[in-house]
Amino acid sequence: MRPESELRSLISRSQKDGFQALFQQYYGYVYAVVWNCIRSVGSHEDAEECVNDIFIEVFRQFDEIEPGKLHGYIGTVAKRRAINCFHRLTVKPQPISIEEQSLQTLAAKDSVEQDYDKAALRQVLLDQIRMLGEPDATIIMMKYFYDAAPDRIAKTVGMKQPAVRKRLSRAMKRLRDLLEKNGYTMNGGDG
Amino acid sequence: MQEISMDLLTDVDDAALERIAREYPMQADEALFERAYQGYLEESGCGKAPKPGAKRHWIQVISVAACCLLIVGAACLWRIPPHPLPTLPEITEPPSETGTVSITTEASAETETHDAASTSPTEQPTPDPTEPTISQTEPPTQPDTQATVPAETSPVTQAPVVPTETVPAPKSTEPVPTEPPPTEPEPSNPSLIVPSEPHPTEPPLIEPPPTKPYLTGDINGDREISIRDIVTLHDHLTSVSLLDDEQLQRADINEDHCVDANDLALLKQTVLRTIEEPRIEKPYREVLQQTLGKWDITDDGILYAKEDCDGVFDLTIPNGGFCDRSELLQAMLQAYPDGIFAVELKVYPADDSYSYEAEQAYLQEQGITMQVAYQGAYELGYAILRADQIEFFLPYQHAGYNMSLAIGAYLNIP
Known part of the structure; x- marks a missing residue:
């Protein structure tokens, strides 16, 4: 990963090469941000479109970004654009009547405490997935976070689709065992 | 014990998001960046970025257009025969003072070269042997017909109609006997050279x-x-090491001016095609016996396991499971990845009383099929598959039964 200063000097020498390096470096981050936001309503094509718009904005505003704040700026633009994309993709909501009991749905579903617990469990899960090693960890994340199609997973890890399926099944079993050893039980994820 | 669900990965917080993006980033390919950069250039009013290979594309267009023009011009000149010849000098004559016509006899060509030498010494001399081919191709009886029927004179005799021509009529009646010997090389179409001669300053057509x-x-x-x-x-596409411009041109295999995964796929196909041929010709019998040692190959090319007297390799999977645990099967698939394998699922009741009818009834009752990667090629419990299509996920829930996979490898079936 190149430091921001190196990216800036590269862009000052050759704009296209510099932007390309910036794109390659931050594409994964931007994509993850966008996909995390729109995964329930959009497709990977929507995500790519949104990522495209984000980078166009970053390229355009690059000279205005203060030194040292590139990562934060890109993250902010990505979240903002992803939310816009989510709204664009979401069906227009029905007007809500205050008198209806459905008002309860406006309240937050999870408390702060629950959020904290979830975050802790998520870190445990990510740790255990990481311990599976490659390519199993990537296969699981491609499947369960990016919801990627088997052909895309196979292309990413450089394996054939049947081999990916096999590895996924075995990796999930190993993950289940690992979690059980650490005192957790795993729900779902039999895919 | 606390419960952990994979659903935790469906809506992650910022910290986890940063970690996931860092540890498992989605790979960007070249085309995505090009699209974003084009969009940036258009929105910032810088116009379109030149596509890689665009220059070459224009050169190709110009050269194709030039070739088309030449072909049309050549066709016109070649078909001139009787009447249109007077128009020939208009095409071939230059507007400048170096007005010499290339389609001449040998004698007239000599005068032309003198003219050319006197007017523009740097000009290349007219290739004489190329010129008389029109009259050379005429049959020997042509001069007689020329003398008797003026309307059907050869193209050369028509030349004097134009006063600027240096081709005299009397000479045109003689050229056939005075033609250079046929041993001299002649281009198949002399008119191709004619138009380019009078325009020395222009690039050759x-x-x-x-x-x-x-x-x-x-x-x-x-x-x-x-x-x-x-x-x-692959290194380029994964940004490990980027290609330079020349390498990018070489890597653009499908010539869509974009180096992407499609080019990689084509390249893989090309390489595989080149190495596939010798691999098929390789004496696979020896190779397999060296690498495996446990297999025998019959004369009909069927690979059998030596251990089994019934000619098939039975892999017993108690209470379900993955047959890929078999090292032997894995070795076989890897040793001959192009093999065509016949795979059969057999189900034995726990008491080991096997009968075909009972097996079929059981399979139908339980709805068991082999979940192979290649959909549609298998029937109930039976499949003929390529090595890379074999993948077994046998159901777990059939405790009390032993399952067996009968596998034979058929080699070299196209």
């Missing part, structure tokens, strides 16, 4: 066909398309 100075697919420039080129292109 005949351009060599656009030939690539490189071998498409030979990315690393070792004059060979090999696995090394695949690795080089």
Whole structure:
């Protein structure tokens, strides 16, 4: 990963090469941000479109970004654009009547405490997935976070689709065992 | 015990998001960046970015157009025969004072070259042997017909109609006997050279066909398309090491001016095609026996396990499971990845009383099929598959039964 200063000097020498390096470096981050936001309503094509718009904005505003704040700026633009994309993709909501009991749905579903617990469990899960090693960890994340199609997973890890399926099944079993050893039980994820 | 669900990965917080993006980033390919950069240039009013290979594209268009013009011009000149010949000088004559016509007899050509030498010494001399081919191709009886029927004179005799021509009529009746010997090389179509002669300042209309100075697919420039080129292109696509401009041109195999995964796929196909041929010709019998030692190959090319007297390799999977645990099967699949395998699922009741009817009834009752990767090729419990299509996920829930996979490998079936 190149430091921001190196990216800036590269862009000052050759704009296209510099932007390309910036794109390659931050594409994964931007994509993850966008996909995390729109995964329930959009497709990977929507995500790519949104990522495209984000980078166009970053390229355009690059000279205005203060030194040292590139990562934060890109993250902010990505979240903002992803939310816009989510709204664009979401069906227009029905007007809500205050008198209806459905008002309860406006309240937050999870408390702060629950959020904290979830975050802790998520870190445990990510740790255990990481311990599976490659390519199993990537296969699981491609499947369960990016919801990627088997052909895309196979292309990413450089394996054939049947081999990916096999590895996924075995990796999930190993993950289940690992979690059980650490005192957790795993729900779902039999895919 | 606390419960952990994979659903935790469906809506993650910022900290986890940063971690996931860092540890498992989605790979960007070249085309995505090009699209974003084009969008940036258009929105910032800088116009379109030049596509890689666009210059070459224009050169190709111009050269093709020039070739088309030449072909049309050549066709016109070639078909001139009787009447249209007077128009020939208009095409071939230059507007300048170096007005010499190339289609002449040998004698007139000599005067032309003198003229040309006197007016423009740097001009290349007219290639004489190329010119008389029109009259050379005429049958020997042509002069007689010329004398008797003026309307059907050869093209050369028509030349004096135009006063500026240096082709005299009397000479045109003689050229056949005075033609240069046929041993001299002659271009098949002399008119192709004619139009270019009077315009020495213009670029020659005949351009060599656009030939690539490189071998498409030979990315690393070792004059060979090999696995090394695949690795080089893969490194480029995964941003490990980027290609330079020349390498990008070589890597653009489908010539869509974009180096992407499609080019990589084509390159892989090309390389596989080149190495597939010798591999099939290789005496696989010895190779397999060396590598495995446990297999026997019959004369009909069927690979059998030596251990089994019934000619099939039975892999017993108690209470379900993955047959890929078998090292033998894995070794077989890896040793001959192009093999065509016949795979049969057998189900034995726990008491080991096997009968075909009972098996079929059981399979139908339970709805068991082999969940193979290749959909549609298998019937109930039976499949003929390529090595890379074999994948078994037998149901777990059939405790009390033993399952067996009968596998034979058929080699070299197209």
